[in-house]
Amino acid sequence: MNLPVIIKFVIDLLAVLLLALGIKGLSKVKSARDANRLAAFAMSLSVVGLLSYYLGTSGIAIQSWIWIIIGSIIGSLFGAILAKKVPMTSMPETVALFNGCGGMSSLLVALGVAIFPISGGLENFDFFKSLINEVSISVSIFVGAITFTGSIVAMAKLQGWLSTPAWTQSKVRHFVNIVFAVASLIAFFDLINGNTSSIWLLVIVSSLLGIGVTLPIGGADMPVVISLLNSYSGIAAAAAGFVVDSQLLIVAGAMVGAAGLILTQVMCKGMNRSLVSVLFGGSLSAQTTASSSSGEYTNITSCSVEECALTLEAANKVIIVPGYGLAVAQAQHTLREVTKKLEQNGIEVVYAIHPVAGRMPGHMNVLLAEADVPYEQLKEMDVVNPDFPATDVVLVLGANDVVNPQAKNDSSSPLYGMPVLDVQEARTVFVIKRGMSAGYSGIKNDLFDLPNTSMVFGDAKKVLNDLIGELKDLGVGEK
Amino acid sequence: MSFISLLWVLLLGSLLGLELIGKVPPTLHTPLMSGANAISGITMLAALTLIVKAENNIPLLVIGSVSLGFALFNVVGGFFVTDRMLAMFSRKPSNKK
Numbered sequence: 396m397n398l399p400v401i402i403k404f405v406i407d408l409l410a411v412l413l414l415a416l417g418i419k420g421l422s423k424v425k426s427a428r429d430a431n432r433l434a435a436f437a438m439s440l441s442v443v444g445l446l447s448y449y450l451g452t453s454g455i456a457i458q459s460w461i462w463i464i465i466g467s468i469i470g471s472l473f474g475a476i477l478a479k480k481v482p483m484t485s486m487p488e489t490v491a492l493f494n495g496c497g498g499m500s501s502l503l504v505a506l507g508v509a510i511f512p513i514s515g516g517l518e519n520f521d522f523f524k525s526l527i528n529e530v531s532i533s534v535s536i537f538v539g540a541i542t543f544t545g546s547i548v549a550m551a552k553l554q555g556w557l558s559t560p561a562w563t564q565s566k567v568r569h570f571v572n573i574v575f576a577v578a579s580l581i582a583f584f585d586l587i588n589g590n591t592s593s594i595w596l597l598v599i600v601s602s603l604l605g606i607g608v609t610l611p612i613g614g615a616d617m618p619v620v621i622s623l624l625n626s627y628s629g630i631a632a633a634a635a636g637f638v639v640d641s642q643l644l645i646v647a648g649a650m651v652g653a654a655g656l657i658l659t660q661v662m663c664k665g666m667n668r669s670l671v672s673v674l675f676g677g678s679l680s681a682q683t684t685a686s687s688s689s690g691e692y693t694n695i696t697s698c699s700v701e702e703c704a705l706t707l708e709a710a711n712k713v714i715i716v717p718g719y720g721l722a723v724a725q726a727q728h729t730l731r732e733v734t735k736k737l738e739q740n741g742i743e744v745v746y747a748i749h750p751v752a753g754r755m756p757g758h759m760n761v762l763l764a765e766a767d768v769p770y771e772q773l774k775e776m777d778v779v780n781p782d783f784p785a786t787d788v789v790l791v792l793g794a795n796d797v798v799n800p801q802a803k804n805d806s807s808s809p810l811y812g813m814p815v816l817d818v819q820e821a822r823t824v825f826v827i828k829r830g831m832s833a834g835y836s837g838i839k840n841d842l843f844d845l846p847n848t849s850m851v852f853g854d855a856k857k858v859l860n861d862l863i864g865e866l867k868d869l870g871v872g873e874k
Numbered sequence: 875m876s877f878i879s880l881l882w883v884l885l886l887g888s889l890l891g892l893e894l895i896g897k898v899p900p901t902l903h904t905p906l907m908s909g910a911n912a913i914s915g916i917t918m919l920a921a922l923t924l925i926v927k928a929e930n931n932i933p934l935l936v937i938g939s940v941s942l943g944f945a946l947f948n949v950v951g952g953f954f955v956t957d958r959m960l961a962m963f964s965r966k967p968s969n970k971k
Contacts, residue, residue: 417909418895421909427960431953431960434953453926456929474947474949474954479954483959486908494948496915500917500942500944511931625914628914639924646890648914648917649891651910651914655907657895757904761959765962
């Protein structure tokens with residue numbers, strides 16, 4: 396071993412250590428921000444390590460530098476701008492987009508190595524030199540393409556650019572996806588047999604497969620899919636690591652792959668869905684529109700903002716249940732104003748955060764943190780559920796399926812068994828909602844029919860603004 | 875590196891990932907996903923390798939450069955966005971005191 400090799404080895408080892416510490420640190424609120432920076436530092440370190448290795452051995456040609464600089468500046472600039480500009484409500488889409496680009500990068504590396512056999516002095520670099528190279532190139536392309544197109548479809552669906560086409564809800568989609576999968580397998584074996592041109596077939600069919608598996612999946616399952624795709628991008632990176640013979644890439648890719656899987660599992664558990672049913676069951680709403688659970692409402696009580704304000708004023712303890720509707724209405728700041736007023740009147744306010752409220756675990760926490768809600772007021776489901784019987788008023792803001800008592804009472808319901816917030820135990824429940832439409836599961840919410848539930852119809856932000864006005868009239872929060 | 879030792883690296887890396895991430899509170903799942911996602915942009919190293927080894931092969935230089943751009947988009951954007959989210963968390967407890 397000569398010096399550059401040793402230096403690179405040490406730097407790589409250090410980078411892996413720091414990345415692992417970074418991921419570990421991200422698991423605690425206190426250390427998370429520093430940990431994120433530590434991980435970013437480790438990534439920069441790994442680049443320095445790689446570049447100094449090449450400077451110390453083969454050298455880096457001028458034209459290489461030029462293309463490195465072009466690619467780095469454009470990529471970093473767009474990434475930084477998007478990261479600064481994007482609103483907090485679109486976080487899931489943004490993560491999906493970043494993720495897709497990571498997959499694209501792995502795909503391009505593998506494609507580049509495959510179609511342009513490089514001349515001269517490349518240890519493990521010639522295409523078709525060994526079976527291992529072919530396999531890792533194929534895996535990198537396959538997983539990279541699925542990650543890319545899947546993430547883009549997920550982003551487009553979350554943004555509302557793409558709906559769920561009807562044919563994807565029928566059995567046809569399984570047939571279509573099986574055709575794509577078999578075609579990728581054929582392309583893969585053809586590639587190993589030495590037919591280089593079938594690499595394009597592999598690129599095309601794996602891209603189509605990514606679209607085909609993501610398109611049928613409904614809105615509520617989207618976070619699970621993004622998390623899974625996040626795991627895939629790690630696997631794609633690890634495969635690219637085999638292609639260019641880099642241990643660092645393999646370790647980091649494997650870590651991300653494992654992380655994504657764990658997170659995916661947690662999310663599935665929170666929604667009472669198995670990964671298999673998310674991936675192959677199609678959209679939940681499509682399955683259940685015909686079932687008995689989508690019955691009519693019989694006992695809806697609607698009430699005015701004024702009544703809501705009067706009840707709130709008289710309360711001692713209020714629990715807020717935020718959901719995706721709050722995020723869509725961008726009402727987190729308005730909500731904070733309401734709760735500030737209540738707190739000034741000596742009313743105890745906490746926020747009940749369901750693990751899958753919003754579109755991602757932690758989505759609500761991020762949103763409420765943006766509105767300066769103290770971290771200690773955010774309570775997880777298991778902590779807050781015993782508190783509901785002693786609660787005077789529950790405000791449900793844009794949440795639906797996560798407060799559906801069917802999950803506990805109706806064994807025929809598709810939601811049955813999903814952990815929910817027991818809001819119906821509280822004395823009074825106000826549901827602020829635009830209309831009577833169903834939640835993302837498309838299932839009737841029995842909560843709305845209960846005698847202690849009142850509906851306040853309207854856009855979350857508008858209702859909350861009106862509420863501030865009413866509370867002001869009542870003299871709440873003014874000393 | 876032999877293929878077998880690379881497989882060992884893969885195995886140990888996966889186990890490390892499973893172990894590290896098993897104990898995260900749900901609150902931090904979105905930032906964690908976003909942070910882990912930024913790390914998956916480590917594939918930028920593969921893109922760099924490609925560019926350095928491409929010598930005078932222009933198409934390969936372009937592919938490498940585009941690949942590097944995509945990866946850095948993922949890395950830089952991912953870390954910034956994670957930091958933005960976490961900044962909102964970490965400010966809170968200190969404000970309270």
